[in-house]
Amino acid sequence: MSRLITHLRHVDLAVPDYDKQRAFYSGVWGLTEVAGDTGISFLAAEGSPEQYVIRLRESEEKRLDLVSFGAATPADVDALAGRLGAAGVTLVGEPGPLATPGGGYGFRFFDLDGRTIEVSADVAVRAHRRLEPKESVPVRLSHVVLNSPDIDATRDWYETHLGFALSDTLASPHMGQVMHFMRCNPQHHSMAIARGPHASLHHISFEMRGLDEYMYGTGRLLRAGVRMIWGPGRHLAGDNTFSYFLDPHGNTVEYTTELEELDEDAWHPHVYDFSQPEVTDQWGTANPMNELVAKESFNDVDRGVFVAPPV
Structure with missing residues (x-):
């Protein structure tokens, strides 16, 4: 389609x-x-x-x-x-x-x-600027990850109705498939679908200018006392860096950079075994992924399901 x-x-x-x-x-x-x-x-x-x-x-x-x-x-x-x-x-x-x-x-x-x-x-373009070296604020919105009780059905829905394509999948021998990375352009993923106990927001990710700015931003948040639940590290799927924090209402938000750009004509999706530590973090610098880290991003049950916002 x-x-x-x-x-x-x-x-x-x-x-x-x-x-x-x-x-x-x-x-x-x-x-x-x-x-x-x-x-x-x-x-x-x-x-x-x-x-x-x-x-x-x-x-x-x-x-x-x-x-x-x-x-x-x-x-x-x-x-x-x-x-x-x-x-x-x-x-x-x-x-x-x-x-x-x-x-x-x-x-x-x-x-x-x-x-x-x-x-x-036809949304008007906002006047924006090139960020300076060491300026550790987000350049743009990178991607959003959504929790779903049935990630295969949700993946199929987005492929069938909105034309998204599968880039990669995370799975393990014990848990099966737990995340599908979906794209709507050459960026490795603009959206991902994570397996969770209920429909909810998993995390929102923000692109930083580069590695230095990503690390400066991560350090600024740590010094400010913002709780980091996972990172800093670098994923294999998407090849992007990650530092995950909690906002004041328990939503997970991420600083990232260098998300992979794909040749869509030549790309074939991988299934990565996320029980292998180099899959979740190539660098080996982040705290290990475990059930406690995963549960932080299950988030609360979303009360807005099938209820449109008033504005």
Whole structure:
């Protein structure tokens, strides 16, 4: 099938302690607040042309509001909406103008697990800049990982309906398959699907300028007392670095850099045995992956499943 999704735009979170989350992301994490209103904040990455990469919304319940992807043209948005509607996918609304920063044209729908997904085109490009050496703030949003009780069914849904392709899989002899890395462009993954006990956010990843900036940022967070659950290290699948932290509401967030770019015509997916330590961390510098580390990213049960966010 033709691929109409081009890239990951932003991830939107609802949080009970809005002020604490806003201070975290616009402070030590290194994003820039570019717009907002009472109980809502839009945060951009300095090196990204996207209007924002994180939206925070004040809510009594913690939830993943939505994941937003880009399309090339409004015609592609319409084509995707028609394709999904014909396949019986529940649309939250028909394609139309967006009222969020940068405007654009898009629509929302529920994925197989009940997450709200948005696809948009013609969003205005934000004025952004090249980060300087040693400037340890995120350049852009790298990828998002989602927990699913049935990763094979969710993988098939994204392949069938949105044209994502499988890049690699993590598995072990004792646990079977635990993560599928999915791409919508030559980047190794814009999204991954992790096996978890319930549908929820696994982690959000932010690209840094380079290895030095990645390490400076990791050190800044450690000095600020932010809890790091895993890292620093370098994965085999995707060949990217990783430092995983917890935000104030227990969502896992990652600093990364140097995520692999693939030759899509020549690429064949691997199945990596993640029980081998060099698979989870090529460098051998991170604390060992174990059940306690894995459970940190199971996150809370998402109360927003099959319930579209109010904004």
